[in-house]
Amino acid sequence: MGGLLPCDPAALPPYRLPAHIARMLALLKLIQSLIKTLHSDGTPGQVAAGMALGAALGLTPFMNVHNLVVFALILLLNVSFGGGMLGWALFVPLGFILDPVFHAIGLSLLEAPSLRSLWTGWYNTPLMPYTNFNNSVVLGSVVAWLALALPIFFGARYGVARYRATIGARVQQSRFYKAITASKAYNFYRLFRPE
Amino acid sequence: MAVKIFRWKAIAPLAVLLVLIAVLLWLFAEPVAKDTTEEVSTELLGTQVDVGKLDIIADEASVDLRELQIADPFDVNRNLVEAAEIRLKLNPLALAEKKFVVENFQLSGMRFGTDRKEPAKPVESGGFAPQAMKAVRQWSEQFDVPLLTLTPIDTIKQLVLNPTQLTSVQAAQDVAARADSAKAGLERSLQQLDIKGTVDTARALVQRLRTSNPRQLGIDGTRKALEDGKRTVDRLEDAKKRLTDLEQQVTGGASAFTSGLQTLDEARKKDYAFARSLLQLPTFSAPEIGEAFFGKVSIDRFQQALYYTDLARHYMPPGLLPREDPGPQRLRASGKTIRFPKERAWPKFLLQAGRMDLAIGGDSPLEGAYEAVVQGLTSDPSLYGKPTVLRTSRTAEGSAIARIDVGAVMDHVRPDRIRDSAAASLRGVKLPDLTVPGLPFTLKPGTGTATLNFARAGDRLLGRWSISASQAAWALDSAGRKLNDLESIVFRVVSGLKELSIDARVSGTVKAPRLSVSSNLDRAIADRLQAVIGEEVAKAEKMVRAKVDRLVAAKVEPVKRRVAQVRGQAEQRLASEQKSVQDVEAQLQAELKRLTGAVPGIKLPKLGF
Numbered sequence: 001m002g003g004l005l006p007c008d009p010a011a012l013p014p015y016r017l018p019a020h021i022a023r024m025l026a027l028l029k030l031i032q033s034l035i036k037t038l039h040s041d042g043t044p045g046q047v048a049a050g051m052a053l054g055a056a057l058g059l060t061p062f063m064n065v066h067n068l069v070v071f072a073l074i075l076l077l078n079v080s081f082g083g084g085m086l087g088w089a090l091f092v093p094l095g096f097i098l099d100p101v102f103h104a105i106g107l108s109l110l111e112a113p114s115l116r117s118l119w120t121g122w123y124n125t126p127l128m129p130y131t132n133f134n135n136s137v138v139l140g141s142v143v144a145w146l147a148l149a150l151p152i153f154f155g156a157r158y159g160v161a162r163y164r165a166t167i168g169a170r171v172q173q174s175r176f177y178k179a180i181t182a183s184k185a186y187n188f189y190r191l192f193r194p195e
Numbered sequence: 196m197a198v199k200i201f202r203w204k205a206i207a208p209l210a211v212l213l214v215l216i217a218v219l220l221w222l223f224a225e226p227v228a229k230d231t232t233e234e235v236s237t238e239l240l241g242t243q244v245d246v247g248k249l250d251i252i253a254d255e256a257s258v259d260l261r262e263l264q265i266a267d268p269f270d271v272n273r274n275l276v277e278a279a280e281i282r283l284k285l286n287p288l289a290l291a292e293k294k295f296v297v298e299n300f301q302l303s304g305m306r307f308g309t310d311r312k313e314p315a316k317p318v319e320s321g322g323f324a325p326q327a328m329k330a331v332r333q334w335s336e337q338f339d340v341p342l343l344t345l346t347p348i349d350t351i352k353q354l355v356l357n358p359t360q361l362t363s364v365q366a367a368q369d370v371a372a373r374a375d376s377a378k379a380g381l382e383r384s385l386q387q388l389d390i391k392g393t394v395d396t397a398r399a400l401v402q403r404l405r406t407s408n409p410r411q412l413g414i415d416g417t418r419k420a421l422e423d424g425k426r427t428v429d430r431l432e433d434a435k436k437r438l439t440d441l442e443q444q445v446t447g448g449a450s451a452f453t454s455g456l457q458t459l460d461e462a463r464k465k466d467y468a469f470a471r472s473l474l475q476l477p478t479f480s481a482p483e484i485g486e487a488f489f490g491k492v493s494i495d496r497f498q499q500a501l502y503y504t505d506l507a508r509h510y511m512p513p514g515l516l517p518r519e520d521p522g523p524q525r526l527r528a529s530g531k532t533i534r535f536p537k538e539r540a541w542p543k544f545l546l547q548a549g550r551m552d553l554a555i556g557g558d559s560p561l562e563g564a565y566e567a568v569v570q571g572l573t574s575d576p577s578l579y580g581k582p583t584v585l586r587t588s589r590t591a592e593g594s595a596i597a598r599i600d601v602g603a604v605m606d607h608v609r610p611d612r613i614r615d616s617a618a619a620s621l622r623g624v625k626l627p628d629l630t631v632p633g634l635p636f637t638l639k640p641g642t643g644t645a646t647l648n649f650a651r652a653g654d655r656l657l658g659r660w661s662i663s664a665s666q667a668a669w670a671l672d673s674a675g676r677k678l679n680d681l682e683s684i685v686f687r688v689v690s691g692l693k694e695l696s697i698d699a700r701v702s703g704t705v706k707a708p709r710l711s712v713s714s715n716l717d718r719a720i721a722d723r724l725q726a727v728i729g730e731e732v733a734k735a736e737k738m739v740r741a742k743v744d745r746l747v748a749a750k751v752e753p754v755k756r757r758v759a760q761v762r763g764q765a766e767q768r769l770a771s772e773q774k775s776v777q778d779v780e781a782q783l784q785a786e787l788k789r790l791t792g793a794v795p796g797i798k799l800p801k802l803g804f
Contacts, residue, residue, distance in 0.1 A: 061527045068216075075205040075212075099528035110533045116517065123535040129293035135522050137530030 042080040044164070048156035050080035052149045054087025059095045059102075059148075060141040065131045087152070098144070099137055106140030225249055232260070234524075239510065241324020242268035242275070243315035256287045266315030267308075268328060269499060274311055278551075279304025289541040296541050300549030300569070322521075327505040335498045338710050342633045343487035345681035360469070363462035363747045367754040370455040374754075374761045377448050381765050384441055390772045393434045397427050397779040404786040417790055424787040431780045438773050445765050452758045459751055466747065470739045481717035489712050492629050493699030496660045500649040501705070504605075504615045513577050513610040542575035553587070553599075565599060582606035598622045616650040626662055635672035636686060640664040640695055656708055658701040667695035681728065688723045689716055 042050070056070040074084035095102075109115060122128045132138045171177055229249035236244040247262025260281040267275040282301045289296035318325055358364045400423060409417045512518065515536045522529035534543055549569035567587040573579045583605040603617040626640035643664025650657045669690040671678070678686060696715045703709040 061525060063525070071212075072209055075209050076201055078199050078202050096527065099530075103528060103530045107531060110531075111517075116535070119517075119533070120535040120537050124292060124537045124540045126288075126291035132532075134535065135530050135532045137522060137528050140530075 042083065044157045044160035046078065047080040047083040047160045048153045049077070050074060050083025050085075051087035051090075051156040052153040053077075053079060054084035054089075055091040055148065055152050056142075056145045057084075057088040058091025058093075059098070059145045061095075061132075061135075061138055064138055066142060083156070087156075095141065098141075102140030102144055103136045104140065105143055106136030106138065109139055109143065110134060110136060225251055228258075236265075237318055238322040239324065240265065240268070240506070241318050241322065241328055242266045243318070256285045256290065258283045258285065264311070266311060268324070268502070269495070271314040271317075272311055274309045275307070277304075277306045277309050278302050286541070289545075292541060294541040295544045297546045297549070300546055302549070302551040305551055305553045305567075323509045324506060327502055327509065331498050331502045331505065334501060334705065334708070335494045338490065338494055338708070340490035340494070340632075340710075341483050341487045343484060343631070344633070345679065345685060358746050358750055361462075361466045361743065361746060361750075362469070363459050363466050364750045366455075366459050366462045367747075367751040370452065370459070371754040371757055373455065374452065374758045377452075378761045378765070381441075381445065381768070384444075385768070385772065388434060388437050388441070390434055390438065390776065393430050394775050394779050397431055397783055400424065400427050401779065401782045401786055404783075404790065407790070409790055421787060421790060424783060424790075428780065428783060428787075431776055431783070434776050435773065435780075438769065438776065442769050442773075445762075445769060449762050449765075452762065456755060456758065459747075459754075463743065463747055466743045467740055470743050471736065474735060474739060481721045482711065482713065484720050485712040485714050485717040486710070487633070488631050488716060489629070489697050489699060489714055490710065491632050493660055493697075493701075493712050494710065496647060496699070497649065497656075497658050497701045497710075500617065500647065500658060501651075501656075504649075504651050507583075507605050507615060508607065508613065510574060511572075511576050511583070511605065511607045513607045513613060515575075515577055536575050536578055538578070540578065542573045542578045544572075544574040545579060546570075546572040567601070576605075576607040577609075580608060582608060599624075614650070614652045616648075618646075618648045620644070620646045626664060630672075634682065634685075635678070636689065637670045637672060638689075638695070639668045639670060641666045641668065643667075643695070651705075654704045654706070656701055656703060656705060659699070661698045662695070663697075664695045666693055668693075681724070684723060684727055685720055688720050692716060692719060 053070055053074050057067055060067060073079075074081060110119060119134065123134055133142075226249075228251060229246050232249060233244055233246050243264075243266040245262075245264040246260050248260070250259040250261075251257075252259060260283070261279065263276075263278040263281055265275045265277075267273040280303050282299075283297050284299040286296035286298050404420060404424065407416075407420060412420060515538065518534045518536070519531045520534065522532045536542065546569060549572070551567040551569070553565040553567060565587055567585065570584045571579050571581050572583045576583070583603075585601065585603040587599060587601045598620075599622075600620045601618070604615070606612065606614045622644045623642060624645065626643050626645055629638040629640070630636070631638065640662060641664050643662055645662045646660070648657075648659045669686065671686065692715065694715060697712070698714070699710065699712040701708055701710050
């Protein structure tokens, strides 16, 4: 029996979205995440705490042990999961841009004679080297994140509170917001909404 | 309502996530480890490394590598080494510190110098190995290996020499320029001394004193005249002293000119050699023939030894200071990863003991079982505290005429005493064919003995490479051009010699190495060439010297005359100035004496004459 299709679909090359459409979709997802987070049930403090933790995922090289710990904290602590993901998404480009700064910070710390005994101790301690603390970009970015965590927290808390007090209610009534919250992904997200 | 701190319901998804990560690690650990091993070892060694299969045996803390191929960095179509299986037993405690301590290493099915199915890809990533390769290639280029030229005498063209190409002409021009500059400098110095002014002033005073009568001048007038005389004498003394200094400078300059003229003679010898090279006259010098035949191939051997010692010194540095390495390749910046060695702790990498079984089969006289042992190969020799040792030995009876012996010691324990040495001896092996640069000859040494000894202490080198064979054969490159008479003579000489013995030595420092190559062919070829074309070459050399002498004489002789003239003028001028000062000083002193004697009882100022 001849098929309805003129050729075998399996033989066709996999369809790939054009790059500009993929970029637009990524941006759309970011906006979706932003809107959902800003209107989530969490308090501004919970959203801000999630963002401060999520910033670690974006600012520091991702495939490192400390990020597994940070991700576990985002899940386990009663902070906004959406805030964490939003923080991650917002700080990834910043992390790439600031890599030379992180390298300089990390290298100056690793080469500081006063800290040499500390690093030598850590380097020769079981499991510690797997954190890659002795890499200049990893150390510099973690230190920078630790230094920025509190300003990120307070800044985000103020921003979310101001948003909700001003235009939040109007956005919530818009069709755009309703379309976003109706998506299936939102149901998964609700699992981790703050209590 | 109080806000809860923990979200307990997230524990289950987190556990699922961790299990998922563990499963992914389990699934992909081996392929990732295989790719990483290939990538890292390729970058470390600067040549393509392929691993057929990698198995992680977790319960034994072991890794099994199969079908390992390491391409020869100096020949992309060959493998330096191939191994069927390598078993690495790792120390789990060291692994917890992210350190690779290989307690035991077993390698089997090892083969050397095998052909590759596909040429090795060039290593494009950074790293030290490509830099080391570039450095040793530059090192080998600094040897001035002569090319054996066997141009027939009857084809020698008229020698056309451009005087500007000659070193002695350039040197003569330099000397002439220096002579002119010295002459101008002397004039300036004399002007600055103002000898004429001083002498004229003194003469005027002498004239004034001659017409003076002390009785008319009175005591005060006489005293004043005497004081004027003393001041002028002081100025004349000062002028004499400065003239003496200038004379010394002129004498020094003259000796510099003399040595400059001597360099002209040395430059002329270089010009003879240059002009001779333009004619491409055949050489009869046995050392030159040895270097021309086997210089390049000898340098290749020493270059390889130097490359591996460079790698060893880079990857096995002495001392306990922190060490920087490039960070891992990733989307984000790599940065730098710093190691912090500590006394009585594990090195980053250590191969405590490795054993390699080599079985050579077939009809080769080398047939037999061998064992190679490696001890203490480490990234931190100061932590390990002992030199790295490699040695091979035969583990079963074999042919008495064939044997492989390799031994190497790398002592990088102390920064002030870094020494690497290696000795390899292969007896009864088929030696590779050698081509002679510039000639369509191929030497097929056949079965023989090859030895390589190489030692490097600090910056100093000492190496010896030798091969010997009793049934060597020579072949003509069939695709090559037709041989001329001289080449035919040389080919007849070499093809009549079945015995082959080559001995190459390198010494000196890495920056200034010396190479000497000799073989049993050198004297035979030199004697034969001397007998056949010695007279014609001598005539040609005489013609070369005459031509150079004529050109050089035309440019150099005027310079020599000019130098002699400048020197003579300078000496004459100085003598004349000194005489005029001395004359006027004598006249002045006579007048002062007359004035002093004419007024007895007057206490005169101390004049100092």
